[in-house]
Amino acid sequence: MQFSALQLAWMQELGIDKPWIPGGAAPAVIQPQARVAVNPAPDVAQRPPTPQPAAGSLGAGSFVQAGAIAHAQLGGAAQRSATANASSTKKSSDVAAEKPLDTVAAAAQAATLEELAATIAQCNACGLCKEREQVVVGQGVMQPAIMVVGEGPGDQEDRQGLPFVGRSGMLLDNMLSSIGSSRTTDVYAANIVKCRPPGNRNPRPAEITACRPFLMRQIELVRPFSILALGRFAAQTLLGAEAQLTEMRDKPYSVEQAGLNIPVVVSYHPAYLLRRPADKAAAWRDLQRARLISKGL
Ligand code: SF4
Structure with missing residues (x-):
């Protein structure tokens, strides 16, 4: 080898x-x-057919070409723009005081990732809306080889509006690099809750339940070839399981969403790996599985 x-x-x-x-x-x-x-170009030969994009749009049935950067870096400029527009008319305290959003209906109504981001920016469906600096929707390319799903924004993510930044973000990027992937070529990153839990506590079941429709609609719109679920909460939310992470690792899973059957690999969250470097070897094996699955092998 x-x-x-x-x-x-x-x-x-x-x-x-x-x-x-x-x-x-x-x-x-x-x-x-x-x-x-340098990242080698991803092998997209075995990817499913790509619906052709409508000019400038990023929505369902209108994806950018596989491998292109989707500026549905909706934690980036587009999302900040959506957030800025939203917050220019409503403050978080005002949003929180309104009738809670029906996230199931709101997610279903979003025809594009940009519409979904704008909806999330106004969301008050759980208490996490009260203290957020901004929502963190996602970042990466459309129709990625791998969609990375983490738990929730931390302090840095909340400030920057981007998922997986800071030390854990750097570790994630290094991990992805090791299998020839990156957020600028063939990866999309998101979290199960879009607002920061205060003090970086774990997201609560009611918060996860409220936010889950956004994640599932995001998966429909992004159309990943595979999903890498990082951490217990991400794995449990995606798979509807209650098992511990160590029980879920190293097993084959898939998520059925909008006619797609998307393989899921469960692994450790980079923030955990920073605290427990001894488990990086196991994470390396998970990454190898994710790489093979993302190539249809
Ligand atoms: S965490 Fe999700 S459900 Fe809760 S307010 Fe933020 S976007 Fe809405």
Whole structure:
């Protein structure tokens, strides 16, 4: 088995100096100077047919070309714009005082990712709307090889309006790089709740239930080839399970959504891996599975 410099760099970070090689081949010794290289282009040959886009739109049935950057970086400029427009007319306190939004109906009515982001920016369906700086919808490309789903925005995400930033975001990006993927080429990232739980506490069941229709509609609109569920809450929310993460890892799952059967790989959240680096080796195996599944192998 051959390892690229990128993979070797990631394994080195995991503390794996001499990767185990099947078949008795000589172990590849990782050189200290191995560094992350350029992302290879994703193999999209086995991806499902792509509905052709309407000019400038990002909605259901009108996706940007696979591999192109969707500026449904709706945690980026488009989302900030949507948020700014929303907050220019209503403050969070005003939104919270209104009748709670029916997220099932609101999500279903969003025909595009931009419409969904604008709806989320006004959402008051759970108490998390009261203290958010801004909503964090998602970031990445449409029809990605992998849609990464985490738990909820943290402090940095809340300020920047982007998912997976700060140290855990850097670790996620390094993990994705190790399998030749990135948010600018073939990955879309989102969370199960779109507003920051105060003090970075875990999202509560009622908050997850309220926000889940947005995530599921987002999946319909983004149309990922596979999903990487990071952390217990993401896995439980997507799979409707109550098991612990260690019980869910290393098993085949899929999500049925709008006629799509999307494979799901469960793994550790990068924030957890920063606290427990010993589990990075297991995360590496999960990533390898995700890479193979995302290529239809
Ligand atoms: S977390 Fe989700 S359901 Fe709760 S207010 Fe934010 S967008 Fe609405």
